[in-house]
Amino acid sequence: MRSLSLIMVLLSSLLCVAAQAADGLFVAVVAEPYLELRSGPGRGFPVFHVVDRGGEVEVVKRRTDWFLVRTARGKEGWVQRDDMAKTLTRSGRQAVFAEPGPGDFSRRRWEGGLMGGDFEGADVMSVYGAYAFTPNLFGELSVSQVFGDFSDSWLGMASLVAQPFPKWRLSPFFALGTGLIYTDPKSTLVDEDDRTDQVGSAGAGVRWYLTRRFILRAEYRRHVIFQNKDDNQEVDEWNAGVGFFF
């Protein structure tokens, strides 16, 4: 008999969980005198509906700093983050609608971004992605395209990046990397074959936490291109750009 009631309790709790998952939407209770619903996710859109204190709204989705909510009568409108932060949960607690901040920056796992700069006098564009093994040590992959006067190049690099002060807002880093450079001489000027060479590089730079999930990043790298010719070629690269983390 006891085991039967236990099974009943387990089943009903399972059903509760299933019902919650099916519904799923977070319900916010208005705690200020009223909550303003706008017709679009922007500060200029007109307020077309208000929900009084004590009224409930379902939060359907978020876009940038705006939340689409649905009232009990089925009206849908957009509410700004600051207004959502003043609502309560059904149990009377303050709902958390936090923006990502500097703390998330020092705890980030993934980072990606785009940079542009100078590669020994030629324009260079690069994309990169990084993964944090620890807050101090990152693995990084990057692909760069170099637009030279006489040739175009693609550079793929894998690097280890050490960041000694992860909690600083302006945080320096040091990198060691290796990769391949593919050079394609311009067809209108030079009659030379394409070639692929190995590259080793060392560099340093800074990340500056900007706001939300965004960082500015600037770095210098010195590459050594191991060519088939007698001499290795040494190349300076300067880059700056924006990155985001999550």
Place this chain on the structure above:
Amino acid sequence: MECRRRIFLLRWSCALLLVPVLSACSFMRAAEPEPYSAGEPVIEPELERREITEAYIDSEDFEVGAFIGVMNVEDFGTNLVYGARAAYHITEDFFAEAAVGRTDTDQTSFEDLSGGARLLTDDERQLTYYNVSLGWNVFPGEVFIGSDHAFNSALYLIGGVGNTDFGGDNHFTVNVGAGYRLLLTDWVALHIDMRDHIFESDLLGDNEYKHNLEAHTGLTVFF
């Protein structure tokens, strides 16, 4: 006598042991919270405190889609262009966009008139570009169709950098333009875009800036 002495010693050792134990107890007491003050519940309910965070709310900051239109490649005629775009909406005002597009080009007037002289192979005649741009929703608003339908919209300015692969070479390319986004639903948008792709080329002798104008329309979805 011996027995009494033992008891005496035992008592003292017990007392000596008790001193540190009692003092430790009183110290621990001081660290404990005040037993009860008015206005507080006597029994603290053992509820699991669940923080409601944004992770529980579906966020739709990404936008992907495809487009089709016409593109004029300077000296090489105007042709169909098609491609794909992905955007991330950073704030209500700004978004970052990555796009790729492809178009086939015609022969130049010179090639047509000379009758037979060809500047480019068929493969080189195909133009492929990719770029990364920053957009600014400069005029957000609503449009009304009839008295029952209102759609959110935005006129945006956009510009960025990228690469154009044309005529057997890669060209560093700057793009600038403007576009119009009409949200058909909360998550489906119609785009109309005008873009100028500017790159340096010496394909026809002199090295000069080429302006390549593109107009396209596309559909995107937010997720």
